[in-house]
Every structure is written in structure tokens, then in C-alpha cells.
Amino acid sequence: MTTESPAVVRITVDDTELTVPAHRTVAAALMLEGARIGWRTTRRAGEQRGVFCGIGICYDCVATVDGRPGLRTCLVEVSDGMVVSTEARDA
Template structure:
């Protein structure tokens, strides 16, 4: 398991963070810079930047490319607050 916004999220050791979040019923984990609109996975292959999360304190990680690892601390990314 890893945690997302303090919530334990199961994974199978092969899933991306995005896949594990979707399997857990979480559809949005980033808010846009200008209007704060919710975003989640869009392309699923690392081309866009809709699925950005903070992984173990490192912001702007693409959830669709990062493999979920037990013990990781994943946080939603609020671009209005973080300025990324």
C-alpha cells in the first residue's frame, strides 16, 4: 500500500500510481493553475500533464508513469498553491 492524501491505497506492485488511484475510485488528483479545476489521468502514456502528483515530496510527477510502491506518500497537486 501507498498513501494518497493520507488514505491507504492498495496496488499490485505493477500498477502505475494512476492505475491504482483509478482502481480505488479516485478520479481526480490535481487542480489546474488558473481555475482550480479537477484533473486526473487523460492520455495515460506520459504525453500530457493532467495526472501530476507529488511523490515522496517531489512535485510534478506523472502518475501514469510512476510505478506504485509500498510506503510511497503521494499527495494531490494543487498548482494554484505550488506554482508549477
């Protein structure tokens, strides 16, 4: 007997509920939303930034996920009910 996984999951990002494809990283889910290509900002110029390397080497995509701050969103897979807080909200 096999159990099929859902095609989509619901996550909450900065108090906004999103329905996103399952088996994607949080970074991919944020980029799919379109308006969140950059969810953090540079220190000096305040320019948007989000995913830089996409493989967990840099820390440009960090966010708080389920209460755990500083997680690299390009390495964290979305799960149903996940709560994400970006720097845009934390600032």
C-alpha cells in the first residue's frame, strides 16, 4: 500500500497563507509567488535580495522558519502548516 504525497501544501509567510507546490524549498516557494523575488534587503542601499547561490553556501536567503531563525531557505523543504517570517517582517 503506497501513500501518495500531496501535490500542494499550505504555508504562512509573514501572516499571508500561500498554497505552494509540495517538495520545493521555501526559497523556491517564495520565488514562485513572484512578488518575493527578494525578501531581504542590503544593509546600505536597501535593495532587494533573496536567493544568491541556491545551494546553501551563502546566507542571502535566510528567514525564520517555524520559530527557528537564520535558516537558509534554499535548503528547507516546505511542509504543510509551515510558518515563515522573512527579514522584511522581522526588521
